[in-house]
Amino acid sequence: MSPSTSTRGGGGGGLLSPAAVVIAVVAVLLSAAQAREEPCYQRLFSFGDSLTDTGNFPFIFGNDSREPALRPPYGETFFRRATGRFSDGRLVVDFIADALGLPFVRPYWSGRTAGDFARGANFAVGGATALRPDFFRARGVPMADIVHLDMEMKWFRDLLGLLCPGDLSGCTGMINQSLFLVGEIGGNDYNLPLLRGVSITKIRSFTPSVIAKISSTITLSLQELIGLGAKTLLVPGNLPIGCVPNYLMIFKSDKKEDYEPETGCLRWMNEFSQYHNKLLTDELEKLRKLHPDVAIIYADYYGAAMEIYLSPEQFGIEDPLAACCGGGGQYGVSGTARCGYGEYKVCDDPQKYGSWDGFHPSEAAYKAIAIGLLRGSYTQPSIATTTNSCPQITELSSSVEYKNCRTVLHMTAVSQVIGWLLFFLLSF
Ligand SMILES: *[C@@H]1O[C@H](CO)[C@@H](O)[C@H](O)[C@H]1NC(C)=O
Numbered sequence: 437m438s439p440s441t442s443t444r445g446g447g448g449g450g451l452l453s454p455a456a457v458v459i460a461v462v463a464v465l466l467s468a469a470q471a472r473e474e475p476c477y478q479r480l481f482s483f484g485d486s487l488t489d490t491g492n493f494p495f496i497f498g499n500d501s502r503e504p505a506l507r508p509p510y511g512e513t514f515f516r517r518a519t520g521r522f523s524d525g526r527l528v529v530d531f532i533a534d535a536l537g538l539p540f541v542r543p544y545w546s547g548r549t550a551g552d553f554a555r556g557a558n559f560a561v562g563g564a565t566a567l568r569p570d571f572f573r574a575r576g577v578p579m580a581d582i583v584h585l586d587m588e589m590k591w592f593r594d595l596l597g598l599l600c601p602g603d604l605s606g607c608t609g610m611i612n613q614s615l616f617l618v619g620e621i622g623g624n625d626y627n628l629p630l631l632r633g634v635s636i637t638k639i640r641s642f643t644p645s646v647i648a649k650i651s652s653t654i655t656l657s658l659q660e661l662i663g664l665g666a667k668t669l670l671v672p673g674n675l676p677i678g679c680v681p682n683y684l685m686i687f688k689s690d691k692k693e694d695y696e697p698e699t700g701c702l703r704w705m706n707e708f709s710q711y712h713n714k715l716l717t718d719e720l721e722k723l724r725k726l727h728p729d730v731a732i733i734y735a736d737y738y739g740a741a742m743e744i745y746l747s748p749e750q751f752g753i754e755d756p757l758a759a760c761c762g763g764g765g766q767y768g769v770s771g772t773a774r775c776g777y778g779e780y781k782v783c784d785d786p787q788k789y790g791s792w793d794g795f796h797p798s799e800a801a802y803k804a805i806a807i808g809l810l811r812g813s814y815t816q817p818s819i820a821t822t823t824n825s826c827p828q829i830t831e832l833s834s835s836v837e838y839k840n841c842r843t844v845l846h847m848t849a850v851s852q853v854i855g856w857l858l859f860f861l862l863s864f
């Protein structure tokens with residue numbers, strides 16, 4: 437699907453001489469060593485909601501907020517402590533930062549000095565919407581004072597004031613060497629009304645004007661970033677929300693035709709996500725025509741996540757539609773128990789589940805999505821071809837993380853063999 441490049445072409449040719457193989461291996465190692473030294477993007481700036489928040493939430497809503505993501509078992513897989521991330525471990529933004537040779541992106545509200553943001557900043561906050569809360573209130577949908585995209589954009593401008601005091605034009609050289617991850621955002625514009633008991637009919641009546649409004653709001657922010665000098669924007673669409681365990685429970689149906697046969701996800705909800713993504717990609721296409729010198733890359737979270745639901749085994753996931761932490765039952769969630777609140781259940785191995793808490797993907801799922809994006813199949817245009825001056829990314833398209841994945845599988849196989857050997861030794 438993705439346009440092939442000269443470096444990726446060929447493959448089926450004649451046999452290579454051992455010398456050529458050695459030279460090729462050395463060249464790859466050298467370029468990998470260089471890649472480690474110099475990140476191709478100096479900074480990563482990210483915007484969004486709980487899918488991208490790496491720790492802003494407590495600064496805005498307080499440490500003592502009832503939000504369970506601020507306490508264990510959140511964070512147990514990788515960080516071994518709650519970091520404010522709404523998952524058991526790393527998020528897509530963490531895998532991207534890592535792949536680029538950058539440190540995990542600092543939550544904007546956890547830093548003070550320009551030095552704190554030497555490698556970028558993350559403005560994403562759990563619960564954030566694309567539209568302002570007034571928009572929903574005016575339509576009879578109750579909405580608390582939450583963060584929305586314009587607020588995050590304002591924080592970004594405030595930060596530029598800190599990084600380039602006096603004159604924003606001094607920021608151009610910094611901004612044009614940064615990668616901007618703008619999203620996922622917009623998911624909560626649908627989630628919050630859905631969870632506040634607003635009827636499906638009413639939510640559906642939101643469309644298409646509201647969905648158009650959401651995508652154009654995202655586009656306005658992209659335009660502003662481009663105006664400020666941004667040259668590389670990565671813009672995720674919505675996940676397949678019909679595969680979210682809580683929705684599968686809430687909107688459980690007796691009608692077989694409400695489900696996609698190949699995944700077991702709710703068809704109408706996934707169509708909703710696809711519709712949003714279609715309008716968003718249309719906007720991106722217009723934006724590309726206006727700014728041909730800017731790489732505007734669509735990050736197809738939907739397609740990348742679908743891989744998990746269609747063939748979970750390739751990622752070591754056993755139960756893609758169930759939550760590890762929550763209430764148990766078919767989807768690992770219940771109407772009464774919630775991960776981190778009162779009495780709830782936590783699975784032994786979160787890596788085997790597609791969802792962490794019934795709303796947010798597990799680290800394993802985020803990793804699978806990040807692999808899909810970085811290898812290029814789910815970025816349009818492919819991130820690997822857009823950033824061919826970026827050795828880390830190019831390397832990833834033949835992929836580090838993916839190899840790690842296989843190593844793990846391989847290890848499991850090895851430990852199985854050892855297990856069998858022990859079994860035989862002990863039984864004789
Ligand atoms: C949370 O509380 C601890 C201890 O009181 C404090 O050190 C920390 O800065 C607080 N974090 C936030 C985000 O308010």
Ligand SMILES: *[C@@H]1O[C@H](CO)[C@@H](O)[C@H](O)[C@H]1NC(C)=O
Nearest residue numbers: 608609610611612613665667
């Ligand atoms: C980035 O901006 C600086 C300052 O305006 C300019 O000198 C440089 O050529 C730009 N680099 C790219 C890759 O656009």
